[in-house]
Amino acid sequence: MSWVKVAPAADVAEGHAAAYEVAGRPLAICHSADGYYAIDDICTHDGGPLDQGRLDGNRIECPRHGAKFDIVSGKALTLPAVRPVRAYPTRVENGAIEVEIS
Ligand code: FES
Numbered sequence: 001m002s003w004v005k006v007a008p009a010a011d012v013a014e015g016h017a018a019a020y021e022v023a024g025r026p027l028a029i030c031h032s033a034d035g036y037y038a039i040d041d042i043c044t045h046d047g048g049p050l051d052q053g054r055l056d057g058n059r060i061e062c063p064r065h066g067a068k069f070d071i072v073s074g075k076a077l078t079l080p081a082v083r084p085v086r087a088y089p090t091r092v093e094n095g096a097i098e099v100e101i102s
Pocket of ligand 1: 065
């Protein structure tokens with residue numbers, strides 16, 4: 001496992017998410033009042049781009065059919081998604097967002 005630098009922390013404003021490819025994986029980097037979190041950017045219902053969803057606290061809503069996911073755990077909170085997205089350890093080091101990829 002190793003930490004991969006993703007972007008300057010200032011590039012993802014609080015209350016927003018952004019798409020990045022990290023080690024070949026599409027990730028949604030989410031910035032809530034609690035900090036930065038990284039989840040797979042592919043909704044487990046039908047592949048919707050979660051980074052384009054609305055972030056409300058630590059929940060993000062898929063823009064396609066409205067499933068909500070917990071950005072901390074990746075857990076699917078509402079239908080139509082039932083399977084979690086993968087969540088990755090995330091930190092800020094020297095002003096940069098880093099994600100731990102195994
Ligand atoms: S693709 Fe995300 S809820 Fe359907």
